[in-house]
Amino acid sequence: xxxxxxxxxxxxxxxxxxxxxxxxxxxxxxxxxxxxxxxxxxxxxxxxxxxxxxxxxxxxxx
Amino acid sequence: xxxxxxxxxxxxxxxxxxxxxxxxxxxxxxxxxxxxxxxxxxxxxxxxxxxxxxxxxxxxxxxxxxxxxxxxxxxxxxxxxxxxxxxxxxxxxxxxxxxxxxxxxxxxxxxxxxxxxxxxxxxxxxxxxxxxxxxxxxxxxxxxxxxxxxxxxxxxxxxxxxxxxxxxxxxxxxxxxxxxxxxxxxxxxxxxxxxxxxxxxxxxxxxxxxxxxxxxxxxxxxxxxxxxxxxxxxxxxxxxxxxxxxxxxxxxxxxxxxxxxxxxxxxxxxxxxxxxxxxxxxxxxxxxxxxxxxxxxxxxxxxxxxxxxxxxxxxxxxxxxxxxxxxxxxxxxxxxxxxxxxxxxxxxxxxxxxxxxxxxxxxx
Numbered sequence: 001x002x003x004x005x006x007x008x009x010x011x012x013x014x015x016x017x018x019x020x021x022x023x024x025x026x027x028x029x030x031x032x033x034x035x036x037x038x039x040x041x042x043x044x045x046x047x048x049x050x051x052x053x054x055x056x057x058x059x060x061x062x
Numbered sequence: 063x064x065x066x067x068x069x070x071x072x073x074x075x076x077x078x079x080x081x082x083x084x085x086x087x088x089x090x091x092x093x094x095x096x097x098x099x100x101x102x103x104x105x106x107x108x109x110x111x112x113x114x115x116x117x118x119x120x121x122x123x124x125x126x127x128x129x130x131x132x133x134x135x136x137x138x139x140x141x142x143x144x145x146x147x148x149x150x151x152x153x154x155x156x157x158x159x160x161x162x163x164x165x166x167x168x169x170x171x172x173x174x175x176x177x178x179x180x181x182x183x184x185x186x187x188x189x190x191x192x193x194x195x196x197x198x199x200x201x202x203x204x205x206x207x208x209x210x211x212x213x214x215x216x217x218x219x220x221x222x223x224x225x226x227x228x229x230x231x232x233x234x235x236x237x238x239x240x241x242x243x244x245x246x247x248x249x250x251x252x253x254x255x256x257x258x259x260x261x262x263x264x265x266x267x268x269x270x271x272x273x274x275x276x277x278x279x280x281x282x283x284x285x286x287x288x289x290x291x292x293x294x295x296x297x298x299x300x301x302x303x304x305x306x307x308x309x310x311x312x313x314x315x316x317x318x319x320x321x322x323x324x325x326x327x328x329x330x331x332x333x334x335x336x337x338x339x340x341x342x343x344x345x346x347x348x349x350x351x352x353x354x355x356x357x358x359x360x361x362x363x364x365x366x367x368x369x370x371x372x373x374x375x376x377x378x379x380x381x382x383x384x385x386x387x388x389x390x391x392x393x394x395x396x397x398x399x400x401x402x403x404x405x406x407x408x409x410x411x412x413x414x415x416x417x418x419x420x421x422x423x424x425x426x
Contacts, residue, residue, distance in 0.1 A: 008253040008254045009252075009253045009254075009256065009257030010253075011253075011257060011259060012249045012250070012252050012253035012257035012258055012259060012261075013249075013250060013253035015246075015249050015259075015262045016246045016247065016248070016249030016250035016251075016252075016253060017246065017250060018246070019242055019243070019245055019246030019249060019262070019265050019266075019269065020243050020246035020247060020250070021246075022242065022246075022269055022273075023239050023240070023241075023242030023243035023245075023246055023269065024239075024243060026235070026238075026239040026242060026269065026272050026273060026276060027236060027239035027240065027243065029235075029239075029276045030230075030235035030236045030239055030272075030276065031236065036276060036277060037277055037279075037352070037367040038277040038278065038352070038353070038366045038367045039366075039367050040277075041273050041274075041276060041277035042277065044273070045269075045270060045273045048269075049266065049270075052262060052266070056192060056259075
């Protein structure tokens with residue numbers, strides 16, 4: 001009996017992982033484990049949004 | 063015998079006149095620019111730039127685009143397939159725009175008036191396209207439905223962003239961060255059952271304001287609006303004042319401060335704090351600024367992630383007010399007189415209130 005493998009949606013997978021990572025950074029900051037100011041937070045936020053947009057563009061091509 | 067022989071020659075069908083059609087493949091909104099690019103054999107990006115320029119300079123680009131969207135068939139579609147209702151809508155819209163243009167005096171003014179709608183149209187379609195992963199259908203009705211759906215999504219995201227900003231600033235940042243993680247986990251799970259692209263937008267709408275609040279150190283706890291504090295005696299002077307969002311004016315000019323140090327903590331989430339001090343008081347100050355600035359008499363500065371330190375010593379037995387500011391987003395000012403000016407004087411860093419911290423020694 002052949003098993004059907006489910007191929008995940010690459011955009012949702014990538015965006016979800018990026019959001020989990022970004023949310024974890026934000027959570028640690030709010031809990032006081034990190035103290036992120038603009039010079040660190042801005043690149044992280046831009047990288048997260050950029051990764052999501054990149055995943056969106058690549059998944060549309062595919 | 064007839065020597066003439068007839069030969070049947072199959073001629074290729076006449077190509078007919080070149081036809082302007084909207085593109086079903088090269089399109090962002092309705093394929094008008096893609097169709098024009100194909101018709102004139104030029105890059106459709108250049109056509110889009112020209113349309114944006116025309117929309118900004120007079121609004122003609124907006125009018126022409128909407129008219130073409132409604133009147134020009136998409137490629138492969140027979141002219142008869144266009145419903146008379148679409149044509150009626152198109153004619154009505156063009157007449158309405160023309161009447162509006164005449165009523166408002168010039169198309170230039172109409173262009174500026176239409177600019178927000180044009181931007182909303184493009185942004186709404188872009189949001190819908192991003193959220194759905196598809197492009198809107200070719201028909202004007204499909205485009206309009208997507209515009210409305212995209213607009214609704216945009217409004218929902220703005221509302222979420224505002225809610226996230228206030229929730230984060232009022233101490234709910236942990237919950238908001240948890241929601242971002244939950245949305246991300248939901249997306250990962252949804253990836254295995256077809257995906258849920260739309261979830262990205264609300265997740266970002268709550269994540270980005272939280273990141274901003276965290277980075278600026280905005281603490282909205284402390285109330286909103288305008289607050290005036292004027293302690294009459296030293297005993298009434300608290301060592302800490304705060305405002306969540308708005309303006310606090312702390313007038314200490316009635317106080318007879320004794321010699322020695324008097325600590326004063328001023329916390330501003332987002333807004334403006336003005337501290338008015340008697341002329342015989344020396345002010346030493348330090349501040350942590352997320353985004354904004356500090357102006358203490360004739361000294362000022364500001365920026366992002368910015369720290370202020372102006373450690374001054376009093377002359378003789380003058381009292382010293384030691385101000386410790388924490389500004390999320392906004393401005394902290396210390397002055398002797400209130401001159402009605404509000405806000406930073408960034409236009410000229412050398413221009414300030416003109417006052418001096420005269421009770422302090424001249425060297426910093």
